[in-house]
Amino acid sequence: MTATPALITRPGGQILADALAVHGVDTVFGVPGESYLAVLDGLYPHRDSIRFVICRQEGGAAFMADAYAKLTGKPGVLMVTRGPGATNASIGIHAAFQDSVPMVVFVGQVGTDFMDREAFQEVDYRRMFGQMAKWVAQIDRADRIPEYVAHAFQVATSGRMGPVVLALPEDMLVQQATVADARPHSPVRASPGPAQLESFRSLLAAAQRPLLMLGGTGWTRQACDDIRAFAEANRLPVTCAFRYQDLFDNRHPNYVGDVGIGINPKLAARVKESDLVIAIGPRLGEMTTSGYTLLAVPRPAQKLVHVHAGVDELGTVYQADLMIASGMPEIAAALRDVKVESTAWAASVGEARAQYEAWQRQPPIYTPAGDKAAEAPALNLWEVVQTLKRVAPADTIITNGAGNFATWAHRFWPYAGLRTQLSTTSGAMGYGVPAAVAASIAAPDRTVVCFAGDGDFLMNGQELATAAQYDGALVVIVFNNGMYGTIRMHQEREYPARVLGTALANPDFAKYGEAFGGFGAHVTRTEEFEPALKAALAFAREKKRPAIIELKVDPQAITPNMTLEAIRSAKR
Numbered sequence: 001m002t003a004t005p006a007l008i009t010r011p012g013g014q015i016l017a018d019a020l021a022v023h024g025v026d027t028v029f030g031v032p033g034e035s036y037l038a039v040l041d042g043l044y045p046h047r048d049s050i051r052f053v054i055c056r057q058e059g060g061a062a063f064m065a066d067a068y069a070k071l072t073g074k075p076g077v078l079m080v081t082r083g084p085g086a087t088n089a090s091i092g093i094h095a096a097f098q099d100s101v102p103m104v105v106f107v108g109q110v111g112t113d114f115m116d117r118e119a120f121q122e123v124d125y126r127r128m129f130g131q132m133a134k135w136v137a138q139i140d141r142a143d144r145i146p147e148y149v150a151h152a153f154q155v156a157t158s159g160r161m162g163p164v165v166l167a168l169p170e171d172m173l174v175q176q177a178t179v180a181d182a183r184p185h186s187p188v189r190a191s192p193g194p195a196q197l198e199s200f201r202s203l204l205a206a207a208q209r210p211l212l213m214l215g216g217t218g219w220t221r222q223a224c225d226d227i228r229a230f231a232e233a234n235r236l237p238v239t240c241a242f243r244y245q246d247l248f249d250n251r252h253p254n255y256v257g258d259v260g261i262g263i264n265p266k267l268a269a270r271v272k273e274s275d276l277v278i279a280i281g282p283r284l285g286e287m288t289t290s291g292y293t294l295l296a297v298p299r300p301a302q303k304l305v306h307v308h309a310g311v312d313e314l315g316t317v318y319q320a321d322l323m324i325a326s327g328m329p330e331i332a333a334a335l336r337d338v339k340v341e342s343t344a345w346a347a348s349v350g351e352a353r354a355q356y357e358a359w360q361r362q363p364p365i366y367t368p369a370g371d372k373a374a375e376a377p378a379l380n381l382w383e384v385v386q387t388l389k390r391v392a393p394a395d396t397i398i399t400n401g402a403g404n405f406a407t408w409a410h411r412f413w414p415y416a417g418l419r420t421q422l423s424t425t426s427g428a429m430g431y432g433v434p435a436a437v438a439a440s441i442a443a444p445d446r447t448v449v450c451f452a453g454d455g456d457f458l459m460n461g462q463e464l465a466t467a468a469q470y471d472g473a474l475v476v477i478v479f480n481n482g483m484y485g486t487i488r489m490h491q492e493r494e495y496p497a498r499v500l501g502t503a504l505a506n507p508d509f510a511k512y513g514e515a516f517g518g519f520g521a522h523v524t525r526t527e528e529f530e531p532a533l534k535a536a537l538a539f540a541r542e543k544k545r546p547a548i549i550e551l552k553v554d555p556q557a558i559t560p561n562m563t564l565e566a567i568r569s570a571k572r
Contacts, residue, residue, distance in 0.1 A: 005181060006181075007179065007180050008179070008181075009176055009177070010177065011038060011177075012038060012172050013037075013042035013174065014038075014045075015142060015146065016042055016149065017043045017045070017046055018046075019146050022181050022183070023075075023184055023185055024074065025074075026049065026051065027050070027053060027077070027441070028078070029053045029068065029076070029078050029438070030052065030058075030078060031054070031061055031079075031080055031081065032054070033081020033085055033108050034170075035081045035110070036106065036170075039079065054469065055466050056462045056463055056465055056466060057460065057462060057463070058080045058084075058085045058086070058088035058089040058092075059091045059092060059459075060430070060433070060437075061080065062088075062090075062096075063430070063434040063438075063460065064076075064437060064463075065078040065105075065438075066099070066431075067431075067434065067435035068438045069096070069103055070101060071397070071438070071439055071442050072442060074102075075104050075153060075157055076096070076101065076102065076103045078092070078103060078104070078106070080105070080107055080108070081107070081121075082108045082109050082121045083120075083121025085108070086107045087128075090128070090129070090132070091428055091430070093133060093163045093165065094132045095428045097132040098426040099425050100160050100161050100162055100216060100217045100283070100310075101161060101162065102156040102217075103162070103164070104152050104156050104163075105165045105166070107125055107168065108167075109122075109125070109167040109168055110170060111170045111171035111172075112140060112171055112172065125138065125165055126167075133163045134155050134160075134162040134163065134164055135152065135155045136167075137165075139169070139172060142172055142173070142176070142179075143179045145177075146180065149182070150183075150185055153185035158188040159188065159190070160309050160312070160313055189327025189330055190309070190325040190326050191326055191327070191330040191334070192330065192331055192334050196324050197334055197338070200305060203303060203305060203321065203322060204234065204278070204338075205341065207344070207345065208275050209273060209345055209348065210236060210277075210345060211236070211237055211274040212227075212236045212237065212278045213240070213241060213259060213279045213282060214238065214241065214244065214248055214282070215242075215244040215247070215283070216244065216280075216282050216283065216308065216309065217281075217309075218281070218309050218329070219281070219328045219332075221417075221418055222332075222333075223329040226329075227247075227248075227280065227332045227336075228248065228249075228254075231248075233339045235342045236254065236278075236342075236345075237270070238255050239255075239256055239258060239259045239271070241258070241260065241281070241287075241288040242258065242259065243421065243423045243424065243425050245258050245421055246416075246417060246419060246420045248417075249416055249417045250413075253349065253353055254353070258410060259290075259294070261287060261410075262407055262410070262411065262560075264356065264359040266355040266359070267352070268290065268294060270355075271302075272302075276305070277295065277300070277302045277304050279304065279305065280328070280332075281308065281309075283308070283313060284318055285425070297317055297318065298317065299319050300318060300320075303321045304321055304322075305322045306318060306320035306323050307325075307326055307331050308323075308324075309327050360411075362380075362383075363561055364561055364562075365377075365560055365561060365562070366382055377553075378524060378525045378554070379523065379524060379525055379529075379552060379553060379557075381479075381551075381553070381560075382412060383529070384408070384529050385409070385412040391537065392447055392449060393447050394416040395416050395417070395420055395447075396416075396420065396447040397419070397420055397421075397422060397446050397447065398421055398449055399433075399435040399439060400423045400432040400452065400456075401424075401428065401453065401456040401457075402427040402428055402429045403453035403484075403485055404489060405451055405452070405553075408479075409451045422435040422439060423435070430456060432451060433450055433452060433461055433463050433464065433476060436450035436467075436474040436476065437546075439474070440467060440472035441470050444471070444473065447537065447541075448472075448475070449476075449477065450476040450477065452476055453478070453481075453485060454478060454479065454481065454483075455504055457478050457509065458506075461512065464476075464518065465516055467518075467545070471544035473540040473545065473546075475533075475536045475540055475546075475548075475549065476547070476549070477549050478549065479551050479553050480506055480509060480553055481553040481557070481558075482505075483503050483504050488502040488555075488564070489564070489567060492564055493567050496568040510522050510549075512548065513546060513547060513548030516545070516546060518543075518548065519540070519545070519546075520547070520548050521535065521536060523550065523551050524552040533549065536549050
C-alpha cells in the first residue's frame with residue numbers, strides 16, 4: 001500500500017525549492033532579482049545538492065540552461081526576475097523552442113495585489129512567451145506549486161520537448177501553505193507500432209537509393225548505438241541535420257556529411273536523387289532542407305519516412321509516406337534488428353563517404369592558383385582546425401554561436417558522438433560562450449572549446465566571469481575579422497561595395513581573457529596557433545580558468561570557398 005504523502009506547512013518559496021529537489025534538479029542558472037528572493041531563500045537548505053549558478057545577464061543564463069539540457073539530457077532550469085530579466089532571457093527560450101530543448105523557466109512577477117496596473121516591470125508572460133513556449137502559466141496560490149511544477153517538468157520533457165515558463169507573483173512566494181510534495185515527473189514518449197515497422201521494412205526493402213538523416217533531441221547513448229547498428233546492418237549512408245552532427249560519429253565509414261547551411265553540393269544532389277529519405281528526429285525545417293528545396297513541399301519527390309517525437313509536427317509541412325510518432329530511444333531500439341537485402345545500394349556508402357572526405361580537404365580560399373598564389377591569407381583557418389584535431393581530445397565539446405566562423409567547425413571538425421556539439425538551430429549569436437561555460441561546469445572532466453566570432457563573442461563574453469567563479473576550464477577561439485561577417489557577406493552579395501552597419505571596432509580579446517584571471521594569446525600566422533592552443537589547453541586544465549585565443553582573421557577569408565572580393569565581383 002502506498003503511503004500518503006506528508007502534508008507540510010511552508011512558504012511558497014520553500015515549496016518551490018523542495019519541488020525542484022523532488023524532480024531531480026541539481027543545477028539552476030539565473031540572475032537574482034528581488035521578485036523571487038523567497039525562492040533563493042527556499043534554495044538555501046538545498047545549497048549542497050542544488051547549485052545556483054550566478055550568471056551576468058539573463059540571455060547568457062538562458063543559453064546556459066539550454067546547453068546544460070543538451071549536454072545532460074535533463075531539463076535546464078532557469079530563474080530570472082520580472083520585466084527586464086524576462087525579456088533578456090527570451091533569446092534562450094526562443095532557441096530552446098526551435099531546438100526542442102526541455103527547459104523550465106521561473107520568472108518573478110509583481111504581486112497579485114499590483115497586477116494589471118502596469119506596475120514596475122510588470123509583463124503578461126502568457127502573451128509574451130505564448131508563441132515560444134510549450135506552456136506558459138502563472139502560479140497564484142502557494143498550495144498549487146507542487147501541481148504546477150510537476151506539470152511543467154512533464155510538459156517540458158514529453159513528446160516534442162521544449163521550454164515551459166512559470167510566472168511567480170511575489171506575494172504568492174511568501175504565502176504559507178500546507179501541501180504535500182508531488183512525485184518525480186516521468187516523461188511520456190510514444191513508440192512505433194508493429195504495422196508501422198512492417199511498412200517501414202517494406203519501404204526500405206523496395207528502395208534503390210535510401211538515405212538516413214538523423215536530428216532532433218531526446219537521443220541517448222543507447223539510442224545512438226542502436227541506430228548505428230541499424231545503419232551498419234543495412235549499409236545506409238548517414239547524414240545529420242543542421243547542428244545535430246554529434247548524433248553519429250563523423251569518423252564512421254557510414255557518415256557522409258551534414259545537411260544544413262553550406263551543404264556539400266554532392267550531398268545535396270544525393271538527397272535530391274534519393275528514392276527514400278528516412279528522417280529520424282529532425283523537424284525538417286528551413287536550414288535542414290536548404291530552404292525547403294531538398295524536399296519539395298508538401299509532397300517530396302522522394303519517398304519520405306518521418307519519425308518525430310511530437311505528433312503535431314508530423315504532416316505540418318511534409319506529407320510523408322510513413323509518419324511515426326516516437327521517442328528516439330524507442331524507434332532506435334525497434335530498428336536495431338531490422339535488416340533487409342541491401343545489395344542494390346551497398347556501393348553508395350563508399351561513394352558518398354569519398355565525396356565527404358573530398359569535401360574535408362583544404363578549401364580553395366587557401367589554395368589559390370596562378371597569379372593568385374601569393375595572396376593566400378597568412379592565417380589558414382583550415383589548418384587551425386587540423387591542429388585542433390591533432391591536439392585536442394576526440395570527445396572535445398565544441399560550442400559555437402552564429403556566423404560564418406562556425407563553418408570551420410561544422411565542416412571540418414569531426415564530431416565524435418553524442419554530446420560533443422552545442423549550438424543552436426535558431427542561429428542565435430552569443431550562444432557559444434555561455435554554452436561553453438555551462439559545459440565546463442556540468443562536465444568538468446571534459447575539454448571544452450568554443451568557436452566565436454568577434455561580434456558573436458561580444459554578445460555574451462561577460463559570462464567568462466561566471467566561468468572564473470565556478471572553475472570553468474574552457475578555451476575560446478575568437479575569429480576576429482572586424483565585422484559582422486555573415487551580414488557583410490550578404491551585404492556584398494546584394495549591395496556590392498555599399499558597406500554600412502557591419503564594421504566593428506573591437507577590444508583586445510586576449511587581454512579581455514586575462515582580465516578574468518584567464519589566459520590570452522594573439523595569433524596572426526598559422527604557425528603561431530599550435531603553441532597558443534597547447535598553452536591555452538594546459539592553462540585551462542591546470543588553473544580551472546577560461547582561456548582566449550584571438551585569431552586575427554583576414555576579412556577576405558569570409559567562407560572556405562569564396563573571398564569577399566569574389567562575392568562582390570559576382571554581383572557586378
